[in-house]
Amino acid sequence: MIMKWSTIKPILITILLFCPLAVNAQEDNKDYSTGNIYTAQPEYSKYDKRLHRFRRNWNRLIPTHNAIQFAGNMGMFSIGTGWDYGKRDQWETDLLFGIIPKHDSNRTKITMTLKQTYIPWSLNLNDKFSVEPLSCGLYFNTVFGHEFWVNEPSRYPEGYYGFSSKIRTHVFLGQRLTYDIDKERRFFAKSVTLFYELSTYDLILISRVTNKYLKAKDYLSLSFGLKFQWL
Numbered sequence: 001m002i003m004k005w006s007t008i009k010p011i012l013i014t015i016l017l018f019c020p021l022a023v024n025a026q027e028d029n030k031d032y033s034t035g036n037i038y039t040a041q042p043e044y045s046k047y048d049k050r051l052h053r054f055r056r057n058w059n060r061l062i063p064t065h066n067a068i069q070f071a072g073n074m075g076m077f078s079i080g081t082g083w084d085y086g087k088r089d090q091w092e093t094d095l096l097f098g099i100i101p102k103h104d105s106n107r108t109k110i111t112m113t114l115k116q117t118y119i120p121w122s123l124n125l126n127d128k129f130s131v132e133p134l135s136c137g138l139y140f141n142t143v144f145g146h147e148f149w150v151n152e153p154s155r156y157p158e159g160y161y162g163f164s165s166k167i168r169t170h171v172f173l174g175q176r177l178t179y180d181i182d183k184e185r186r187f188f189a190k191s192v193t194l195f196y197e198l199s200t201y202d203l204i205l206i207s208r209v210t211n212k213y214l215k216a217k218d219y220l221s222l223s224f225g226l227k228f229q230w231l
Helices: 005-028 046-059 202-210
Strands: 065-070 077-085 091-100 109-118 129-143 167-180 191-201 221-229
Touching: 065 091, 077 109, 091 129, 129 191, 167 202, 191 202
Parallel strands: none
Antiparallel strands: 065 077, 065 221, 077 091, 091 109, 109 129, 129 167, 167 191, 191 221
């Protein structure tokens, strides 16, 4: 079948008109230095930016690790969750709940600890292990129970004690060893950190100043723990 010129002519004119436009559009989107074609980035509205910022701030509230600690004047065992942050994740904040067995008291007690840790540097031993030669910080600990108080009860003369029996302030130094789990073997954590800490607290430090006979074992507490990093 032979097409007439009158039929082909409109088609050729259409191709000649629109092909240069298509070529020019591609040329405008081409990076001549690399030969790559790119598309213009969309411009986000103020609403989109605000929504993105809102979601990002909420994501920061998601805990990044869990921790278990033995001793440390915060209970026989304490367990909790925490957050890593900073340019090198050198800061940690943990919220822990612990148990004090009743022993010679009439009931088991629950403790709560807010802990802040600073880790100056980390050294890689190999592709699996890393060591943090220094960790330091402080934590505030409280015991739940009616027998503990923040303000001195009225049954005591004013200034008789001069301190709270409910809240203790601790300082500590420690070291850490971290093992990075293979991606194929990860289940609920990407790394596990073993740590120990030497700590002391406000009242016993005051006692040490006024009672020179106290030895290190009397005012220092040794604790051990595990940190499971999952973000």
